[in-house]
Amino acid sequence: MIFSNPEIWALTLSMAIPLALPAVGGTFSERTGVVNIAMEGIMLIGAFFGVAFSYWTGNAWVGLFAAIVCGALTALALAWGAIHVSADQTVLGMGINIFAAGLTTFLLNTLFGYNGTPVNTPKLPSVSIPGLDHIPYIGVIFTNQSVLVYVGIVLIFLSHWFLFSTRLGLRMRSVGENPLAADTLGIPVWRLRYLGVVLSGVFSAIGGAYLSIGILNGFTSNMTSGRGYIALAAMIFGKWTPLGSFGAALIFGFSTALGIVLQGHGVSSNILQMIPYALTILALTGLIGRSTPPAADGIPYEPRR
C-alpha cells in the first residue's frame, strides 16, 4: 500500500513548501488589506534570478539573496500601484503575473540561450536533521530535504507568532480590517501595507527559489506551473493564517505527491490536481468551515488631507 511507504510523506512535505511559503506571503499582504494574486509571478522572478545569480557568482546562497531582493522589488511595484495609486489590485496582480512570465522567459533565452540554464549551476544544500532522521518510519521525512524546507517551516511558525502575538502583528491586522480606525489611533496605514506586500514578495521569492535552486538547479520557462495560484487557494483555505496556510499546503502537497506516486497506476494526475481548487471553493462557500477575508481586503485607503 502506498500510504505505508513513508516516501509519500517526505514528498508531501517537499511539495507543500513551495505552496506554503507564497501562501504565508499572501497572508501578510491580505491581512494588511492588499489583495495579492501576484504570487505566481513573483515566484517566477525569484526562481529565475535565484538561478541566474547562483550561476554568475557560483554561490547558491547569493542566488537566494538575489531572489529575495528581486521578489521584494516586484512586490514593491505592486504595493506602489495598489497603495499610492489605488489601482485595481486584481488587475495589477494579474499584470505582474503576465509580465513576470514574459520577462523570465525572455531573459532565459537571451542570457542563457535555448539550451536553458547551465547544468553546473550550484544549488542549495540538502540536509538531514541528525537525530530525527533515524526515527523509524517518519525519519525519512527529515532526511535529505532541501535546507529551505527546514528554513521554511521555521519561517512559517515565526510568521504565525509575529502576526498574532506581537504588537506590530496586531497593528498590521487592524490596518487590513478598518484602516480609518487604525489611522485615527496614529497607526501608519500605508507603511504597514507596504510592509505586508513586501513580505509577500520575500516569501513568494523564496518559494520560487526553492523550486529552481532548492529542488533542482536550473530554470525552465513557466516552471512554477500555477503553484502561485494554488498558494492563493491555500491562503484562503487556511483562513488567512500562516499555520492554516501551511496545513492547507500540506493537504494540497499530499494530493500532488499522490499524483506522482500513482503515476503508472492508471489514476489521472489531472484529477488530483483539481483537489486544491475544489477544496477552496468548498471553503469559500462555507461547506467546510467558513473562510472570511479581512474586512478591508482589496480596498485602497485614502488618508485624510
Place this chain on the structure above:
Amino acid sequence: MEPVLEVVDLKKWFPGVKANDGVNLTVHAGEVHAILGENGAGKSTLMKVIYGLLEPTSGEIRLFGQPVHFRSPRDAILAGIGMVHQHFMLIPALTVAENVVLGDEPGGVRFDRREAVRRVRELSERYGLAIDPNAKVGDLTVGLQQRVEILKAFYRKARVLILDEPTALLTPQETRELFNIIRALKAEGVPVLFISHKLDEVLEISDRVTVMRAGKTVETLETKGATPQMLANLMVGREVVLRVEKPPMEAGPPVLEVRNLRVRSADRHERVKGVTLTVRRGEILGIAGIDGNGQFELADAIAGLLRAEAGQIVLDGRDITHLSPAERTQLGIAYVPQDRQLDGLVLSFDLASNIILRDFRRPPFSRRGILNRRAAESYAKRLIEAFDVRPPDFRRKASELSGGNQQKVILAREVSRDPLILLAAQPTRGLDVGAIEGVHRQLVRLRNEGKAVLLISLELDEILSLSDRIAVMHDGEIVGVVDRAEATREQLGLMMTGRRAKEGTA
C-alpha cells in the same frame, strides 16, 4: 471655574460652503453640554475640527485655557480629547481588549495580551462600563460596542468626552443605559459634549445646550428653562409645527386585511406569530412596540419581501398572500422601508433612476424593454420640485443626499404612485425636526385623501401624534388595538411589555 474646552469664533470654509461660520462654545468641568442642530448645521464639521481631522480656516480652540492646534486625531487624543463617532471606529474581528489598547498596546515586541485584558477590566470597573474584555467586538450589540468606544477614550486618558449622535443606532433600552453612563461620568466630574438633533434627548440629559444653525452657534441656554418648542424654533430658524394638525376623519371600508399571519425572518426565527389586523380607508393605523417584536417582519411580509408561512393577506378584497412584491406594487401597496439606504434606494443610482424604480417596466418610462430616459427625467424633475428635495438635481446620486432628502425621494416615489395603502416603517428615523415635520404632513395628507396608512414606529410620540388607532405588538402578536382618543402613554407602555389591554380590542 476655568472652562475645559473653549471654541472661539471658529470658521471652517470649504470651496463654496461655509460649513462652520462663527462657532462659539464653552464647556465647563462636570457638565453635560449638548450641541443641538439639524443635519447639515455644521455639527459634524465642528467635531472633526476639534478632533484634528480637519484644520480650521480661522478661530481658536482652547483646552484647559491653552490654545491648541491639532494636526491629526493623534494630537487630539494625546491632549485628552475622547471622541465616540456616530459610526464606530472599531475592528469587529478583534477582541474588546485589542480594540481598546490598539495603538498603545502593552508589551515590548510581543503584545502582552494578559496585561491588556487586565487594564481594560480595571477601566471597565472604574467607570461602571460592564463588558467582557475577551469578547469579539463583532459579536457585541451596538450598545456594547459603544461602551468599547468610550473605554477606548478613557484608556487614552480622555479628560473630555465627545459623543457624536450617540443614540442614532441605539434601541430605547440601550439609550437608557447610555444616559445612566453619562450621568455616572458627570458625577465623576468628566465633562461630556453631547451632539444630537433629538430634542427630547437633549432636554433629558444635558445641563446646557448650544444650538447651531447654518454653521453658526445661535444661542447657549440652560436646559432647565428650555422647552421643546423653543429649541425647535432656534434650530430651524422659524416657527416649527411639532405636532401636525389632523382633522377628524370617518374611517371607510377596509383596504388591507391580515388574517392569522405567521412569518419567519431571514434567520429562520418565527417573528410574526398569528397577527390579525385591518386597516381602513382614511385612517392611520399605528403599530407600537419595542424593537425586535416582529413589527418590521410584518411590514416586509405585507410588502412581499418575506414569505407568509401561514395566514392570509387581503388587499381591497383580493388575496395577495402569494403574489410577488412587484405584483403587490402594481395593485397599490407603497412601502417606505425601515432601512432607506439598504432597501429603499439604490445609492449608486441617480435620483431619476431611483424615482422610477417601481415603474421602469411600464410606459412611459420604457417601451419594449428600452428605457426612455427623457420621460424618467421629466417625471423626476416634477417630483423633486413638488417634494422640495435638495439639491434639486435628478442627476445626483442618491448617496450624495442627506438622510432627510433621501427619505423625501422615497416618499415622493411611493406616494405619487397613488397607492391604496402606504406602509411606513420608521419613516422619520434619523431625521431632523424640519424633515420630520415634512414626512408627517405627507402621511396625514394621504390619510385625508382617503388612503390607508400603516405606520410602524419605535417612537411612541410619533405613534401618538399621528395614529387614529394604535395596535401594540409584543413577541410577534398583537397585544391589543386601542383608539387614539382612549389611548394613554402609560397603558401603551404596559402593553408593549406584553400585558393585555383590559378592554377595547379589534
